[in-house]
Amino acid sequence: MAKLMLAFVATALLVACVSAGEASPINDFCVADLKNTLMINGLACKSSAMVMSEDFLFKGFEVDADTNNPLGIGIIPGFAAVNYPALNTQGLSLAKINYAKGGLVPPHTHPRAAEVITVIKGEVYMGFVDTAGKLFAATLKTGDFFNFPKGLVHFQLNVGSGHAETLSVLNAQNPGIQLMATSLFGSSPFIRDDVLERAFGISHDTQEQIRMALVPGYKA
DSSP: OHHHHHHHHHHHHHHHHHHOSSOOOSSSOOOBOTTOOOOBSBOOBOOGGGOOGGGGOOOGGGSOOOOOSTTOEEEEEEOTTTTOGGGTTTTOEEEEEEEOTTOEEEEEEOTTOOEEEEEEESEEEEEEEOTTSOEEEEEEETTOEEEEOTTOEEEEEEOSSSOEEEEEEESSSSOOOEEHHHHHHSOSSOOOHHHHHHHHTOOHHHHHHHHHHHSTTOOO
């Protein structure tokens, strides 16, 4: 009997560890009240009596984002705290990305979420690198899906002959994002020069050139 109870407890602990993540909602829904300044682990709920069907409808992706920038991409979020309050407490966020020809989403991570991405238009090369340094990458066409595991460095590049468009679903209300180059060379305050130069095997002049390219207004 004792062994059976021990096995039961061990199984319960394993299930708890595997399923650990964002807390499950305690109500049917919690449409965010974006006017409420109360700070909690999530957003304050609008009174259920005030919730309408329209709160669950999102039309933010009907327009395209501006891609006129050095990376050639534009991003429209579908986040509870920004423009889709119905996602509050649901453990989800969305993102639509428009790509000019050659547009690049540079290497980055989402520390709190995995991501599933699909190509709506065009042809996009994308991939991630695991903790062993192995690259997993593919070129996706319209209707194809790809998964970026939680926390791993990943990227997307438009390799088609024209504009492209992707749609992402992330399994966190606030997935977070860290752009690798910007985080390392544009932190505040800056990481010591000798740390970056030794880590990347670059000269001081190269390190300064990278920083000037990434940090607006920076002068060596």
